[in-house]
Amino acid sequence: MKLKHLSIFAALVCIANLNSCQTISFAPPPLVTPELARAAGRQQVDLATLREGRSLFVSRCIECHTLPTASRFTESDWPCIVHEMGGRANLKPVERDAVLAYILAVHSQSR
């Protein structure tokens, strides 16, 4: 009986925590636009690659975790993160490059 009450109490605490959280971003990752491609200028990537990168980002990364904002990590951290995570998501090297290109473009645009 104690376990039953403890479990219901813990569930209510979880709801209260979720409700009190003010940092939830409801917006999905930015769409690929010519402006985003220009922001990725240094990378020399085309719109098709960025679109593929975004598509993979929103479909394959959510198999394990929610999507982080590009500004969560530094530009120099992202290549290592994408390389490591890409292995777990079974991404091919060209797919990892596309995801990284998209994230870095969003990162550049948000600066």
Place this chain on the structure above:
Amino acid sequence: MVKSFRLLCIFILASWPLICFGGVRHFTFLYEAPTSAPESLELETWATWKRMTGPDRSDAVDFRYELEYGVTDKLQLGVYLADWFYENQREHSGFAYSDSAIELIYNLTNPVDDPIGLSIYGESKAGDRLIELESKLIAQKNFGALILSYNATLEAVWEGRSLQEREGEFQQAFGASYELSPRLSAGIELLHEFVFSQWRDDKKIRNLFVGPNVSYRRGDWFVTVTALAQPTNTIDEPDFQVRTIFGIGL
């Protein structure tokens, strides 16, 4: 002969090292809309402890070993190698094989980009005097670090000596999980069951289960635990249950 084979299977599966990722589960009683990455293989070990209180107090632990394979980027195949259980009742206690099953999940829409992420699920189960068919609609929406999931499940069971005992069940489940850090998530799960014994609703059996969950992931493995209590008072259902799923990429 059959008994020896079952014992051998139980021994092999029980001694299987817990080393064995297609994706992380944020819930244990609910499914999520995204399917496994294509060509990924994952082994999941499930353990569910159930406590029934009251005059017929008993404990049971259900075990499941599941292999999940990403067939395409939209289709996932799951094989329940063997479901078995340990039961500790007043009259008897012991291990027994329950069933094996196969499941397919097809993803229709994305929970981030589309207004709602949808997947359909089908499962066929067969065991000792048991046949079970289950279909599920999985809905999910991701709001940043928050995952909301809803499952509507329809289940048909035939069991008994000549499979004459029939039961239907409609279950709706709701879950919320919030990512506290890249490795840790916590949330809540709620199950609402409508049981139709002999395909009839005479007994008006309604069960409700609610409780918290926590999920931790690192490298190629994850572990998710949910503890559910039953606020309703259905005698045949556990008053308290804890499910743990450990998954590892192969």
